[in-house]
Amino acid sequence: MLIQEHSRPGRRATAQAPLATPDQAELPPALRRKQRAALPEVSELQAVRHYTRLSQQNFSIDTHFYPLGSCTMKYNPRACNSLASLPGFLARHPAAPESHSQGIMACLHELQDMLKSVTGMHAVSLAPAAGAQGELAGVMMIRAYHDARGDQYRREMLVPDAAHGTNPASAIMAGFTVREVPTGANGDVDLDALRAAVGPQTAGIMLTNPSTVGVFDRNIQAIAKTVHEAGGLLYYDGANLNAILGQVRPGDMGFDVIHMNLHKTFSTPHGGGGPGAGPVGVSKRLEPYLPIPLVARDEQDRYRWLDEDDRPESIGRLTAFGGNMGILLRAYIYARLLGAEGMRRVAEFATLNANYLQARLRAAGFQLAYPERRASHEFIITLKKESKDFGVNTMDVAKRLLDYGYHAPTTYFPLLVPECLLIEPTETETKEALDGFVEAMIQIRAEAEHEPETVRQAPHNLPVRRLDDVRAARQLDVAWKPGQQDI
Amino acid sequence: MPFIPHTDEDIAAMLDTIGVDSIDALFDEIPAELRAQGLDGIPAGLSEMEVTQLLQARARTDGEPTCFIGAGAYDHHIPAAVWQITTRGEFYSAYTPYQAEASQGTLQVLYEFQSMMTALTGLDVSNASLYDGASALAEAVLMAVRSNRKIKHPRVLMPRTVHPFYRRTVASIVQHQGIELVEVDFDKRSGQTQVAHCEAVADAPFAALVVPQPNVFGVLEEVDALTDWAQARDALVIGVVNPVALALLSPPGDWGQAGADIACGEGQPLGMPLASGGPYLGFLCCKQAFIRQLPGRIAGRTQDRDGKIGYTLTLQAREQHIRRSKATSNICTNQGLLVTAATIHMAILGAEGLERVAAACHANTARLAQQLCEVPGVEPIFDAPVFHERALRLPAPTETVLAGLAEQDILGGFDLGREYPELGSALLVCATEKRTDAEIAAYREALASALIIAKAA
Numbered sequence: 001m002l003i004q005e006h007s008r009p010g011r012r013a014t015a016q017a018p019l020a021t022p023d024q025a026e027l028p029p030a031l032r033r034k035q036r037a038a039l040p041e042v043s044e045l046q047a048v049r050h051y052t053r054l055s056q057q058n059f060s061i062d063t064h065f066y067p068l069g070s071c072t073m074k075y076n077p078r079a080c081n082s083l084a085s086l087p088g089f090l091a092r093h094p095a096a097p098e099s100h101s102q103g104i105m106a107c108l109h110e111l112q113d114m115l116k117s118v119t120g121m122h123a124v125s126l127a128p129a130a131g132a133q134g135e136l137a138g139v140m141m142i143r144a145y146h147d148a149r150g151d152q153y154r155r156e157m158l159v160p161d162a163a164h165g166t167n168p169a170s171a172i173m174a175g176f177t178v179r180e181v182p183t184g185a186n187g188d189v190d191l192d193a194l195r196a197a198v199g200p201q202t203a204g205i206m207l208t209n210p211s212t213v214g215v216f217d218r219n220i221q222a223i224a225k226t227v228h229e230a231g232g233l234l235y236y237d238g239a240n241l242n243a244i245l246g247q248v249r250p251g252d253m254g255f256d257v258i259h260m261n262l263h264k265t266f267s268t269p270h271g272g273g274g275p276g277a278g279p280v281g282v283s284k285r286l287e288p289y290l291p292i293p294l295v296a297r298d299e300q301d302r303y304r305w306l307d308e309d310d311r312p313e314s315i316g317r318l319t320a321f322g323g324n325m326g327i328l329l330r331a332y333i334y335a336r337l338l339g340a341e342g343m344r345r346v347a348e349f350a351t352l353n354a355n356y357l358q359a360r361l362r363a364a365g366f367q368l369a370y371p372e373r374r375a376s377h378e379f380i381i382t383l384k385k386e387s388k389d390f391g392v393n394t395m396d397v398a399k400r401l402l403d404y405g406y407h408a409p410t411t412y413f414p415l416l417v418p419e420c421l422l423i424e425p426t427e428t429e430t431k432e433a434l435d436g437f438v439e440a441m442i443q444i445r446a447e448a449e450h451e452p453e454t455v456r457q458a459p460h461n462l463p464v465r466r467l468d469d470v471r472a473a474r475q476l477d478v479a480w481k482p483g484q485q486d487i
Numbered sequence: 488m489p490f491i492p493h494t495d496e497d498i499a500a501m502l503d504t505i506g507v508d509s510i511d512a513l514f515d516e517i518p519a520e521l522r523a524q525g526l527d528g529i530p531a532g533l534s535e536m537e538v539t540q541l542l543q544a545r546a547r548t549d550g551e552p553t554c555f556i557g558a559g560a561y562d563h564h565i566p567a568a569v570w571q572i573t574t575r576g577e578f579y580s581a582y583t584p585y586q587a588e589a590s591q592g593t594l595q596v597l598y599e600f601q602s603m604m605t606a607l608t609g610l611d612v613s614n615a616s617l618y619d620g621a622s623a624l625a626e627a628v629l630m631a632v633r634s635n636r637k638i639k640h641p642r643v644l645m646p647r648t649v650h651p652f653y654r655r656t657v658a659s660i661v662q663h664q665g666i667e668l669v670e671v672d673f674d675k676r677s678g679q680t681q682v683a684h685c686e687a688v689a690d691a692p693f694a695a696l697v698v699p700q701p702n703v704f705g706v707l708e709e710v711d712a713l714t715d716w717a718q719a720r721d722a723l724v725i726g727v728v729n730p731v732a733l734a735l736l737s738p739p740g741d742w743g744q745a746g747a748d749i750a751c752g753e754g755q756p757l758g759m760p761l762a763s764g765g766p767y768l769g770f771l772c773c774k775q776a777f778i779r780q781l782p783g784r785i786a787g788r789t790q791d792r793d794g795k796i797g798y799t800l801t802l803q804a805r806e807q808h809i810r811r812s813k814a815t816s817n818i819c820t821n822q823g824l825l826v827t828a829a830t831i832h833m834a835i836l837g838a839e840g841l842e843r844v845a846a847a848c849h850a851n852t853a854r855l856a857q858q859l860c861e862v863p864g865v866e867p868i869f870d871a872p873v874f875h876e877r878a879l880r881l882p883a884p885t886e887t888v889l890a891g892l893a894e895q896d897i898l899g900g901f902d903l904g905r906e907y908p909e910l911g912s913a914l915l916v917c918a919t920e921k922r923t924d925a926e927i928a929a930y931r932e933a934l935a936s937a938l939i940i941a942k943a944a
Contacts, residue, residue, distance in 0.1 A: 002595070002598070002599055003599050003834045012837055012839060012840060013566070013835045013836070013837070013840065015566075016566045016836055016840055017836055017839070017841075017843040017844055018847040020843075021846050022847060022849070022850035023850070024846050026849070026853065026872050026873075027707070027735060027872060027874075028707070030711065030737075031707050031872075032735060032737060033734070033735055033738060033741075034737070034741070036838040037603075037606040037607045037734065037738070037838045039603055039606055039607070039833050039834070039836075039837050039838040039841070040603075041838075041839075042835075042837070044566070044835055047831060047834040047835045048568050048572065050834070051572045051596070051827075051834075052572060052575070054591070054595055054596060055572065055577035055578050055592050056577060056592065057590075057591040057592040057595070058577040058581045058589070058591070058592035058593055059581065059589040060576055060578070060579070060581040061576070061580035061581075062576025062579070063576065063577060064589075068582055073582060074490070075490050076580050077489075077535075079535045079538065079539065081574060083538065083539060083542040084542075086546035087546070087551060088545075088546030088547060088549045088550065088551060089546050089549075089762065090760035090761065090762050091554070091562075091760070091761060092761060092763045093556045093560060093763075094559075094560050094761065094763050094764030094765075095556050095558055095898075096554075096556070096763075096898055097889065097898070099890070099893050099894075100893060101763075102548050103544075103545035103546055103547070103548030103549040104546075104549060104763055106545060107542075113528055114529050117526050117527055117528040117529050118529060120523070129618040129622065129765065130819065130820045131820070132817045132820070133622075133818075135817065136660070140663070143663065164808075165806075165807040165808040165809070165810070165814070166807050166819050168807075168811045168812035169810075169814045169816070169817035171812070172812050172813075172814075172817070173663065173664070173816070173817050174663050175663030175664070215516070216516050216517050218516055218517075218518065220521070221518060221521075244517075246523060246526055247514060247517070247523055248514075248517055248521050248522060248523060252523065253521060267490075269579045269824060270583070271581070271822075271823045271824025271825075271827075272578055272581045272582070272583070272584065272590070272592075272593035272596070272823035272826075273582070273583040273584065273784065273820055273821050273823030274616075274820035274824065274825075275618075275820065275822045275824060275825060276820050315662075316655060316656070316658060316659030317659055318622065318656060318660065319618055319619045319622050319656060320620060320621035320652040320653060320656060320753070320764070321559070321619070321764025321765060322765075324618075324765040324766040325763035325765050326762045326763070326765060327765070327766055333538055335529075336532070336538050337489050337534075337535065337538055338489055338532050339529065340525070340526040340529040340530070340532075341531065341532060342489050342532045343526065343529065344526070345491055348510045349493060351513045351514065352498070352501055352510050352513065353501075355505045355513050356501040356504055356505055359504050359505045360504060363504075374513055374514075399586075399588065402586060402588060402589045407582075407586060413808075427490070428491065428492065429492070430492045430493075430497070431493070431497045431500070431501060459588050459589075462588045462589060462591075463588070463797075464587075464791040464796075464797035465791040465792045465793055465795070466588065466792050467789055467790070467798075467799045468789050468792075469587075469799055471789045471790060472788070472789035472799050472801040473801050473804075475789075476787060476802070478598070478601055478612050478778075478785055478786065478787050478788075479598075479601045479602040479605040479611070479613060480598070480599070480602040481602075481605075482606075
């Protein structure tokens with residue numbers, strides 16, 4: 001039932017709005033609303049109960065193991081939320097003067113410095129509001145760099161075929177054309193194909209390393225050399241930074257620009273689809289183009305904002321007020337809890353958990369997509385054989401996992417591995433949780449063999465059974481309207 | 488080892504299963520010369536108690552001044568229930584609802600949010616949110632240029648009465664799409680963008696006109712006339728609106744003869760704390776005809792195998808994870824957590840509650856402006872009606888006056904002179920429903936003394 005369907009005319013939560021309705025005679029009648037908007041009319045308790053119940057229809061990290069590949073679903077420490085929600089932080093207006101902002105600016109400045117250090121980059125901007133916006137900022141800086149050198153013909157961006165969909169989409173938004181580079185059979189970028197692809201038109205390459213197939217590209221130095229010698233720049237998609245945090249730094253690998261997903265590696269909440277935060281780091285030659293605002297510290301140890309006046313070559317402003325500050329604060333708090341040693345351990349234990357889970361699933365007879373390779377913080381199994389033998393596909397297995405109380409791994413991504421599951425356990429899970437997941441996978445495969453309908457019809461134990469996506473797209477119903485009957 | 492649960496026995500057993508001697512061996516595919524030798528500049532980890540002490544001290548540093556700044560972010564009351572429920576782990580720590588059956592809570596919230604936004608804006612459909620109001624306007628501009636089948640010229644009229652930060656954000660995001668943003672001037676007496684100003688720059692066809700309501704000065708635009716004028720020239724109309732103001736003001740869907748085509752704006756006034764500028768949410772609504780050009784996630788209502796109602800993300804073929812380089816936008820996230828807060832906020836307040844909030848803000852700002860204008864030399868700049876902000880001219884440099892007020896823990900407003908030098912010493916003030924008579928009176932006193940000091944300087 002929708003909150004709108006609980007509505008009764010005249011019911012209100014009277015404690016929450018001013019009691020008096022002052023005169024609005026100054027508002028010209030022609031500009032006034034003629035009819036009240038059809039928002040729900042419910043009591044406060046009705047709203048509280050309704051949304052509490054809805055929350056109980058979600059899987060989440062706090063309630064379930066959530067091994068969603070490439071999404072880094074690790075524990076979001078509660079302290080990060082409660083401290084970022086201190087009254088002084090919540091009440092600060094974005095246009096408050098620097099005299100009333102030194103506390104938060106100190107946090108942001110230190111976060112900039114820590115992100116520089118852990119990535120090996122020269123400078124960092126915290127402005128991008130999400131990973132995809134960080135990507136856009138990154139490729140826009142690459143374009144600004146080439147344009148400033150009179151290299152306007154560099155308009156082609158190389159993107160591996162295994163890349164996240166945001167990579168080519170961001171490159172297009174920055175006015176590039178996209179050329180795909182194939183992945184070799186061993187999971188590394190096909191070097192020969194890359195060498196054939198680069199040229200005077202090459203603006204750069206967008207790489208995720210470890211890649212979305214869950215392996216570290218061993219040829220990264222050769223890739224960097226190839227692209228740099230052709231006059232292009234290297235862009236690092238930080239989606240998988242959790243795998244190498246403190247172990248290998250993108251700056252040392254030769255990357256010129258990087259974005260980080262703080263909602264992955266720095267454990268800020270995913271919130272059911274956002275907010276994120278996508279800071280960008282750059283090498284020295286790209287520093288003038290960083291998005292604004294930035295936080296600087298002067299000789300008197302006072303913090304101040306750098307804006308358009310300080311950075312005339314900046315690619316500009318990406319949101320009205322300079323980014324998702326509350327998320328940046330959470331990442332800062334997380335980084336201070338971890339410290340340098342804690343950051344290194346993130347990668348160590350994320351890698352340990354992934355390789356352990358990979359070894360156990362392999363021993364249980366599941367087929368790895370890249371059996372000769374170490375897992376990074378994630379790995380791929382392919383259910384090609386199960387699909388063929390039992391007529392049960394990856395989506396069926398994913399839905400059946402929900403019945404067992406496990407959120408499904410990422411399905412059918414990357415696109416180049418058929419019937420795949422991309423599995424990322426993260427460092428915050430216990431060995432028992434991983435063992436439980438393996439047992440569930442073994443049982444589901446046994447079901448697929450002996451009672452395949454159970455798997456094909458899954459899920460059985462959730463608030464709804466398998467949903468009709470085709471109907472959703474064909475008979476579009478994307479907003480409730482007053483007087484509307486149930487479908 | 489914060490948040491890592493492994494015991495020594497676990498580690499030994501796991502390494503044994505993998506068949507390696509040490510965790511370090513798991514990194515043996517990485518060229519040895521690339522391995523980081525240490526992390527200079529990152530301090531040692533702290534306990535939660537120590538971090539708490541540090542952050543409490545930092546938060547105290549910034550004080551809790553009385554806020555009379557608006558300019559795109561507004562200090563409204565938020566019911567306690569909103570964030571207590573929003574930060575329940577089931578909402579807070581869930582991912583994007585790609586596994587719909589395990590995400591019905593989030594998906595139904597998105598659908599309810601979309602329904603509420605269409606009710607407020609008077610348009611047919613809404614997406615499940617974008618990053619913030621300014622980036623939503625950038626997406627609205629891109630969408631309008633893609634959607635306009637009659638006018639193929641990628642030219643958009645952008646009034647100077649649109650918030651300058653919004654205009655800059657749009658310029659950044661669309662700069663490589665070959666879109667020409669044409670500035671439209673405003674009437675210096677009323678503070679409005681008038682049809683005559685639009686006419687002055689409409690010598691060539693344009694795909695869309697942006698109409699802010701209220702505009703950056705708090706002034707109400709003549710939205711009906713602007714909408715009819717633009718649509719008569721086959722342009723689309725993009726409204727940039729404040730959702731709380733929409734409780735009182737004509738919704739974009741009712742503007743002019745045919746209604747605005749697209750509406751976007753900042754969702755922060757719907758239950759989001761000021762929080763230094765984010766995370767907020769951008770909303771984007773449009774007429775049904777344009778839904779396939781609408782970027783971002785959209786939740787839809789459908790049925791499961793047994794015919795039971797359920798919710799799922801729909802029309803995903805517009806999006807980057809399916810369409811890659813041919814997607815409507817590179818955007819991936821919506822602001823799910825903020826959508827949850829906004830939805831609960833709107834459910835609790837209802838239309839009448841929002842109307843009372845809007846009316847109280849309108850009245851408080853009128854009272855504030857009236858009292859400040861009793862201070863010698865302070866006067867209103869524009870004579871057109873406003874919603875809950877007012878531009879005032881000061882008899883001393885705004886920057887100096889604001890610094891003087893800040894010393895008395897009053898954030899006096901937004902300095903308009905930096906963005907609109909032709910207005911002279913200009914200050915944009917706002918009093919939401921939270922500002923009390925005593926605070927307004929204190930501001931008046933503080934302004935009087937700050938002006939005396941500023942003039943003496």
